[in-house]
Amino acid sequence: MASNRPAPQGAYVPNDDDFGGYDENSWEEWNPTEESIRPVRGRHRVHKRGGGGLARSSTVLGVGVIAAVGAGGIATAQGGKPPVSIEMPDMSAVTDSLPEAKSLPGVGSLISGDSSDSAAADNGVTVAAAPLSSAGLSSADAEQGTTDAGEALRARIMEQAENQQDQADDAVQKAAEEAAVKQAAEQAAAKQSAAEKKIAAEKAAAKKKAEAEAKKKAEAERLAKLAKSYTLPVASYTLTGTFGQPGSMWSSGYHTGLDFAAPTGTPIKAIHSGTIKEAGWAGAYGYRTILELDDGTELWFCHQSSMSVSVGQKVTTGETIGRVGATGNVTGAHLHLEVHPGGDSTGVDPAAWLRGKGQSL
Known part of the structure; x- marks a missing residue:
């Protein structure tokens, strides 16, 4: 296996050319291999993102700029291109146009040793610093004097x-x-x-x-x-007994009719027109006449001294049918009147019935 020799080193000859003192004729082609490249020992550092990124980024940027400049020089040396000149702008015009620090709002009082502010501070008067920024101020705020x-x-x-x-x-x-x-x-x-x-x-x-x-x-x-x-049975009378009045003298235990006391022989009149149903002796009732009206109501006239009508006779209102007496079970001369609607054996109050027919007792 062939191996290359280590990277050649150019001979150093002091001169003013673009190669920084090295003789360009002493350079030769170098083919690097694994044996000719010294391995880099140690740990590789991995940049972690986080705090201090701005400082590290600036450092990397600076190193990158230096590397780029060096690479440009090497490329110029290898390609024969003229070097790139870097010119810095003249900052004198800019610095001349900038205001002095003392004139900036809120800054002049911090860096100046103005005796008026010191005197005010010595007198216990607080001097408000001017605002550092006028951002967010509207025209209305400016008109109102808000700074x-x-x-x-x-x-x-x-x-x-x-x-x-x-x-x-x-x-x-x-x-x-x-x-x-x-x-x-x-x-x-x-x-x-x-x-x-x-x-x-x-x-x-x-x-x-x-x-x-x-x-x-x-x-x-x-x-x-x-x-x-309709008419009352007698013209002149005195009421001596009412309907429902209790007493031992009545077989039913109470009075079943209405008593009109009058002298014996006083005429008894037909209360309303009708037909004579009965006329004769009736024991305790004495002489009794029963007048039946057209609606079936029976009127009993009792204790008469005499009767002037007979069974089946038609009579009219006010016609005399008998006379007051004291026959039967009585204590004195009077007319005992009973009213039996529909011929019922149980009678009703004759006084109420007469009032219902327009008669006043």
Whole structure:
């Protein structure tokens, strides 16, 4: 296996050419192999990204620039190209146009030894430094004399907070007004509803009253009409016994009719037109006449001293059918009147029945 010799070294000859003192004729071609290249020993460092990246990047950039410059020189030496000249710009014009550090806002007071500031500090007066930046300042801020971006931001925040507070207050006030309007509307609706109910109640009461009055008037007219067809059995009397009155003198234990006390011989009249169903002696009732009306109601006239009608006879209202007496089970002269609707054996109160026919007792 053939091996190459180590990399040749050029002879050093001091001169002013592009090869830095080496003789260009002493260079020869070199074919590197594994034996002629010295291995690099040690650990390879791997750059980790993280803190300090800017410093490392600057270092790498500097090394890269140096390597690029060296490579350019070597390429020029090998290719015979002229060297690349690097010129630095004249910074004098730029530095002359820059303001002095003392004139910068907020900086001059830090580096200057102004006696006025020192005197103010000695007197206990705090000297506010000018803002370092005017970024974020609007034309409105500039017109108001605001030169500090932080102060302008604070002013805008405060203004926004005030606007939000005003909006919140407006919303609260609007809600209160709406609630008041709603409450007023509800109260008005309640009052209107109450008024309508009152009017409706008054109308209903008036209607009911009118109906009652109309009914009363109709009843009065009916009774007036009936009064012409009905009459009391005797003209002059005294009520001595009422319906349902208890007592041992009655076999049923209570009074079953209405007693009209009158002198013996007082005429007894037919209360309404009808047919004589019975006329004769009836034991404890004495002489009794039964008058049957067209609706089947039976009127019993008892304790008569005499009778002036016979069975099957038709009579009219006010016609005399007998006379008051004291026959049967009695304590004195009187007419005992009983009313039996439909011919029922159980009678009803004659006083109520007579009032229903328009008669006043």
